[in-house]
Amino acid sequence: MDQKFSTPKKAAPAKPDRVRQWIDEGRDPATARWQSALEDMLAVFMESLEPGKLVPVYPLDDGDLPVFLKAIEIVDLSPGLMAAFLPPPIAGKVVTPASLKPISRITDGRASYKIIISRPGAAPRILCAEISEQADKPGVEIFQSGALLGTYDYQNQQDCFDHLTKIIRVHLWDREKWRREDYLRYTVNWFEKVVDLHKGTVSVEKAFSFFHSPTLIKADRIDALFLLIFETLHRRLQDLDGPLKRAISTMEKEASPAGKENPGPRKLLDQAVFDLLALMRQFELFSFETMTNRETDQFNRESARIVRKLAEMTHS
Numbered sequence: 001m002d003q004k005f006s007t008p009k010k011a012a013p014a015k016p017d018r019v020r021q022w023i024d025e026g027r028d029p030a031t032a033r034w035q036s037a038l039e040d041m042l043a044v045f046m047e048s049l050e051p052g053k054l055v056p057v058y059p060l061d062d063g064d065l066p067v068f069l070k071a072i073e074i075v076d077l078s079p080g081l082m083a084a085f086l087p088p089p090i091a092g093k094v095v096t097p098a099s100l101k102p103i104s105r106i107t108d109g110r111a112s113y114k115i116i117i118s119r120p121g122a123a124p125r126i127l128c129a130e131i132s133e134q135a136d137k138p139g140v141e142i143f144q145s146g147a148l149l150g151t152y153d154y155q156n157q158q159d160c161f162d163h164l165t166k167i168i169r170v171h172l173w174d175r176e177k178w179r180r181e182d183y184l185r186y187t188v189n190w191f192e193k194v195v196d197l198h199k200g201t202v203s204v205e206k207a208f209s210f211f212h213s214p215t216l217i218k219a220d221r222i223d224a225l226f227l228l229i230f231e232t233l234h235r236r237l238q239d240l241d242g243p244l245k246r247a248i249s250t251m252e253k254e255a256s257p258a259g260k261e262n263p264g265p266r267k268l269l270d271q272a273v274f275d276l277l278a279l280m281r282q283f284e285l286f287s288f289e290t291m292t293n294r295e296t297d298q299f300n301r302e303s304a305r306i307v308r309k310l311a312e313m314t315h316s
Helices: 016-024 029-048 065-074 098-103 157-171 180-197 221-237 243-252 264-282 293-315
Strands: 054-056 082-086 114-119 125-130 139-144 147-153
Touching: 016 029, 029 082, 029 098, 029 114, 029 125, 029 139, 029 147, 054 065, 065 082, 065 157, 065 180, 125 157, 139 157, 147 157, 180 221, 180 264, 221 243, 221 264, 221 293, 243 264, 264 293
Parallel strands: 054 082
Antiparallel strands: 082 114, 114 125, 125 139, 139 147
């Protein structure tokens, strides 16, 4: 999996009026200031975050990668959430103040790994999770409007991971008024993790995935299948530094037979579609064996159509 991480920007100016308002409304001053600090820290990396994805905010070394890969397998985000993965060089600097000792989770000097997730809106809600196996008590806090909404303590890292998805869905997920593009983003984000991790165990809320629930976008299961494949490959073709786009660009520079289209890109895209279908079969994501004759005909048509459409897009 390609690592993508953000470059810290100049910190946004503090918002004392926001904190003062929370305190005037009766919030605990230390809690109000801590939420503000978490929001301001996340704002430093916001330009490089992507809605609905967990993004590392610092280069990961070999020891960090297993923790990050486990986190992205577990962490399930609705499409509007902003999420940052903090490895030790950054997480170690996000230290709970002494005035909030009851929610302090890791001893200074140990390798801290944190996840910070923000739900934007008029009253932003923010989650901070300490997921290090070296933590004294791995766990999660949720804040809103300067108040501590909830805190969860666990005995070890695995217990924390086992409950993290449920906590995120209960406290942060936006479940109302999803648009078609929201369902597309959520489902493609899930499937990209399946492909990159090569695992069929990636967390997904099936009631919000158009692949699992095609009626969300007024489609049938064959249309949903190939829409997912198309959107996934389309996204990868838009990544100019990605392996698929680089391979096609190289092929397009090769000489073509006189008066004929270079067959290389289309063959590569056909293989890419086949590979994604094979992965779905391997992890039993789609029930191919139950297709009717009508669905089999539709399957064959759609398979050829999206290869043709993707190939045409490489020339545009």
